[in-house]
Amino acid sequence: MVQAKISVSHLAKLANLHLSSPEEKLIGPQIEEVVGSFSVLDRVSALEKLPPTFQVGQNENILRPDEVQPSLARPKILGKNTFFTTKAVLTKK
Amino acid sequence: MKPKTNFAEKSPSLLAWQEKLQKEEVKSEEIISFYLEKIKEKDRVLNAYLSVNPQALDQAREADREISGAADKKLLFEKKPLLGLPLAIKDNFCTLDLPTTAASRILENWQAPYEATVVSRLKKAGAIILGKTNMDAWAHGSSTETSDFGETSNPYDINRVPGGSSGGSAAAVAAAMAPAAIGSETAGSIRQPAAWCGVVGLKPTYGRASRWGLIAMASSLDCPGPLTQDVADAALLLAIISGQDPHDATSIQEPSLEIKPNPRLDSSLTIGIPRQYLEIAAPEIQEKIEKIISRLEKEKIKIKFISLLDPKISMAVYAIVQRAEVSSNLARYDGIRFGKNRSFFGLEAKRRIITGTFVLSAGYFDQYYLRAQKARTKISQNFAQAFGEVDLILAPTSPSAAIEKGGQEKEPLFGEKQDILVEASSLAGLPGISLNAGFTKEGLPVGAQIIGPAKSEEKILNFACFLEKKISEN
Numbered sequence: 001m002v003q004a005k006i007s008v009s010h011l012a013k014l015a016n017l018h019l020s021s022p023e024e025k026l027i028g029p030q031i032e033e034v035v036g037s038f039s040v041l042d043r044v045s046a047l048e049k050l051p052p053t054f055q056v057g058q059n060e061n062i063l064r065p066d067e068v069q070p071s072l073a074r075p076k077i078l079g080k081n082t083f084f085t086t087k088a089v090l091t092k093k
Numbered sequence: 094m095k096p097k098t099n100f101a102e103k104s105p106s107l108l109a110w111q112e113k114l115q116k117e118e119v120k121s122e123e124i125i126s127f128y129l130e131k132i133k134e135k136d137r138v139l140n141a142y143l144s145v146n147p148q149a150l151d152q153a154r155e156a157d158r159e160i161s162g163a164a165d166k167k168l169l170f171e172k173k174p175l176l177g178l179p180l181a182i183k184d185n186f187c188t189l190d191l192p193t194t195a196a197s198r199i200l201e202n203w204q205a206p207y208e209a210t211v212v213s214r215l216k217k218a219g220a221i222i223l224g225k226t227n228m229d230a231w232a233h234g235s236s237t238e239t240s241d242f243g244e245t246s247n248p249y250d251i252n253r254v255p256g257g258s259s260g261g262s263a264a265a266v267a268a269a270m271a272p273a274a275i276g277s278e279t280a281g282s283i284r285q286p287a288a289w290c291g292v293v294g295l296k297p298t299y300g301r302a303s304r305w306g307l308i309a310m311a312s313s314l315d316c317p318g319p320l321t322q323d324v325a326d327a328a329l330l331l332a333i334i335s336g337q338d339p340h341d342a343t344s345i346q347e348p349s350l351e352i353k354p355n356p357r358l359d360s361s362l363t364i365g366i367p368r369q370y371l372e373i374a375a376p377e378i379q380e381k382i383e384k385i386i387s388r389l390e391k392e393k394i395k396i397k398f399i400s401l402l403d404p405k406i407s408m409a410v411y412a413i414v415q416r417a418e419v420s421s422n423l424a425r426y427d428g429i430r431f432g433k434n435r436s437f438f439g440l441e442a443k444r445r446i447i448t449g450t451f452v453l454s455a456g457y458f459d460q461y462y463l464r465a466q467k468a469r470t471k472i473s474q475n476f477a478q479a480f481g482e483v484d485l486i487l488a489p490t491s492p493s494a495a496i497e498k499g500g501q502e503k504e505p506l507f508g509e510k511q512d513i514l515v516e517a518s519s520l521a522g523l524p525g526i527s528l529n530a531g532f533t534k535e536g537l538p539v540g541a542q543i544i545g546p547a548k549s550e551e552k553i554l555n556f557a558c559f560l561e562k563k564i565s566e567n
Contacts, residue, residue, distance in 0.1 A: 006451060011447045011450045011451050011454070012443075012447060014450050014454065015424075015446050015447055015450040016424070016427070016435055017435055017438065017446060017447065018435070018436055023440065026440075027440075027443065027444055027447065030444060030505035031444065031448050031451065031505070033505060034412065034448055034505050034506055035448070035452075035461075037408075037409060037412075037506065038412070038413060038461060040403075040405050040408075040409045041406065041409055041410070041464050041468055043403070043406060044402075044406060044467075044468045044471050047464060047467050047471070048464075048467070050467040050468075050470045050471055051470055052463055052466035052467050052469070052470065053466055053467075053469040053470045053473060054313065054466055055313050055343065056300075056313065056520075056521060056522030056547075057299060057300045057343045057345070057522065059300070059342060059343055059344075059346065062342035062346075063342075064339050072206055072207065076206070077206060086429050087428070087429065089429060
């Protein structure tokens with residue numbers, strides 16, 4: 001396994017996280033150390049030939065009947081409003 | 094005089110309280126008052142609870158009325174086995190009457206609009222929620238030190254951590270601040286704090302108990318389960334929280350598991366001891382397990398030393414899979430729909446999200462995430478092979494007893510290292526139980542775990558019940 005080049009600031013941007021400069025300095029080497037430890041996977045024999053296990057359960061296509069069922073009561077969720085109020089997502093420049 | 098550091102204390106089990114309630118020797122109000130007093134007395138020091146139910150006493154009085162009004166009390170308790178009995182719930186299960194925070198600032202004071210299936214099943218069985226317990230924030234950790242609302246202390250030594258992430262649940266049970274509690278495990282979060290606090294922790298087969306309303310950490314691994322004072326109570330709670338749930342498509346399509354654990358030994362059992370697991374453990378922990386082994390040999394139980402995959406491989410697989418799923422699950426916390434914005438994530442959550450983002454990112458997905466999932470297949474195959482030779486596996490739960498506070502922050506794989514002996518079985522979705530195997534010279538509890546094949550809870554609970562009896566005889 002080749003050790004990857006890690007750009008913590010780029011990853012933070014992808015993950016929509018803001019890191020302070022001290023956090024970035026602290027986390028950067030720690031993540032490199034963690035990722036470096038993953039090279040232990042090289043010791044698993046014939047790894048590439050194995051199928052991946054994304055889930056351990058046996059369930060497949062579990063669907064409920066397409067019937068209307070009671071849900072959360074509208075007044076309980078919205079109170080006196082008829083819509084949700086959230087903070088603005090888009091701002092004018 | 095040295096300040097008091099040991100706050101551990103036993104209290105009657107759920108089944109013991111249930112018998113007294115049924116015979117009307119005690120009132121639910123008295124039971125609830127007993128635990129509320131203990132919480133008042135000890136929680137300033139231990140910080141095991143994030144919230145305490147202000148309605149608990151009223152609910153107890155209501156339960157008392159139901160009990161005194163019932164003509165057939167036995168029948169009443171068959172229908173509602175937890176009637177009037179208190180339970181502590183880890184704060185990552187959604188509750189309607191109390192806030193649900195997952196010990197995170199982002200969800201501080203958040204009130205869930207719906208209830209976790211596990212919680213509604215417990216309430217339907219008559220349980221009274223005493224309060225919500227502290228944990229590592231988002232369940233990220235094995236010490237309860239990453240909680241955004243202060244660490245929990247280990248009741249056996251308040252200078253040490255209780256383990257985690259269900260550290261508050263384990264500490265509450267160990268300090269008589271609840272007779273039993275509910276926790277959740279992704280890999281170790283029930284068994285490891287149970288081991289470090291000297292209580293029983295059961296992690297069922299993946300899918301046995303519904304994840305609906307459990308704040309997701311790593312969805313392919315998360316598993317609710319009980320932390321109790323004995324094996325019989327663990328079986329009692331499993332019977333209530335298990336069973337197929339239409340809200341969780343990964344839940345096992347079987348009804349609930351009604352098991353009454355039997356301490357009588359099944360002499361046909363072969364118990365496997367994984368050499369690598371013993372070697373990783375500290376000498377004092379090894380000694381306790383070896384003592385159990387020699388006791389089993391005296392009972393003529395077949396013991397077979399087996400070789401499992403190096404736990405360091407499982408640790409890497411777990412770190413990759415879990416952090417990948419964490420980064421995906423925590424992406425929903427954007428501060429727009431509910432909770433505060435992403436700047437409120439603690440350092441540990443940020444570390445995990447960023448590592449998870451990395452292993453899933455273009456160019457690295459195949460190298461890390463996909464290879465980890467392939468190695469996960471190897472882990473499952475390895476267990477399948479082992480269970481071809483032995484019925485159950487016995488091993489230490491954790492490489493050490495409870496450690497001193499302050500270790501977590503400097504160590505980026507702290508949680509994974511503490512859970513090295515439980516990660517493989519969690520990745521394979523297998524059930525396991527941790528029970529107390531004695532104490533170190535310093536008086537700290539040592540945990541022994543029993544791991545079985547998928548859906549072997551009955552076998553595990555029966556053997557655990559036998560072992561519990563044998564250990565207590567000493």
